[in-house]
Amino acid sequence: QVQLAESGGGLVKPGGSLRLSCAASGLRFSAYFMSWIRQAPGKGLELVSYIGNTGSSIYYADSVKGRFTISRDNAKNSLYLQMNSLRADDTAVYFCTTVSDSSINYWGQGILVTVSS
Amino acid sequence: DVVMTQSPLSLPVTLGQPASISCRSSQSLVHSNGNTYLSWFQQRPGQSPRRLIYKVSNRDSGVPDRFSGSGSGTDFTLKISRVEAEDVGVYYCMQGTHWPALTFGGGTKVEIK
Numbered sequence: 001q002v003q004l005a006e007s008g009g010g011l012v013k014p015g016g017s018l019r020l021s022c023a024a025s026g027l028r029f030s031a032y033f034m035s036w037i038r039q040a041p042g043k044g045l046e047l048v049s050y051i052g053n054t055g056s057s058i059y060y061a062d063s064v065k066g067r068f069t070i071s072r073d074n075a076k077n078s079l080y081l082q083m084n085s086l087r088a089d090d091t092a093v094y095f096c097t098t099v100s101d102s103s104i105n106y107w108g109q110g111i112l113v114t115v116s117s
Numbered sequence: 118d119v120v121m122t123q124s125p126l127s128l129p130v131t132l133g134q135p136a137s138i139s140c141r142s143s144q145s146l147v148h149s150n151g152n153t154y155l156s157w158f159q160q161r162p163g164q165s166p167r168r169l170i171y172k173v174s175n176r177d178s179g180v181p182d183r184f185s186g187s188g189s190g191t192d193f194t195l196k197i198s199r200v201e202a203e204d205v206g207v208y209y210c211m212q213g214t215h216w217p218a219l220t221f222g223g224g225t226k227v228e229i230k
Binding site for chain 2: 107
């Protein structure tokens with residue numbers, strides 16, 4: 001079955017950086033658009049970024065544009081999110097997901113990112 | 118971006134009784150290709166979201182048939198015909214018509230009375 005496993009989260013100071021990774025298995029990774037969706041504590045869901053199956057199509061939410069960079073390595077079945085200039089309002093659980101037919105069909109278990117001094 | 122508005126915010130339900138959640142979009146969700154990309158997700162306490170419904174009314178594999186989706190244009194509904202204890206959680210609608218900005222509703226918390 002499809003598995004998406006996030007890693008790389010943790011506690012970081014404001015202004016710091018983190019790199020999230022997502023290892024995918026059980027699917028033809030190179031065929032899927034992929035996205036990062038986040039959920040602040042006790043809040044709803046927000047699309048952070050997505051990337052097309054070849055990496056040529058990329059979108060960022062306004063809230064992270066210029067600070068976050070999404071990338072993928074199809075040879076390694078992996079998705080990444082480089083997060084720079086982190087702020088307190090970036091604190092959230094970050095989910096790695098697949099995007100298919102304009103919907104989200106698979107979700108990882110999520111990884112917590114805490115930005116605090 | 119398209120704004121998705123869900124109601125109610127909280128929905129206390131008696132076991133075995135029906136439940137209904139509304140989702141309204143600020144723009145029509147009918148795509149130029151004729152499809153309507155409205156999905157519903159369930160997030161049980163402490164778990165990741167799970168998709169229940171896609172393209173308004175199509176149930177995902179393994180989703181019980183007590184869940185159904187309906188609607189068109191800007192008004193959509195998720196119905197649970199008879200609520201069970203395992204249905205407790207937060208439900209979100211999401212539009213995928215107005216690419217690239219996929220947007221979610223604020224969520225509806227279903228709890229047992």
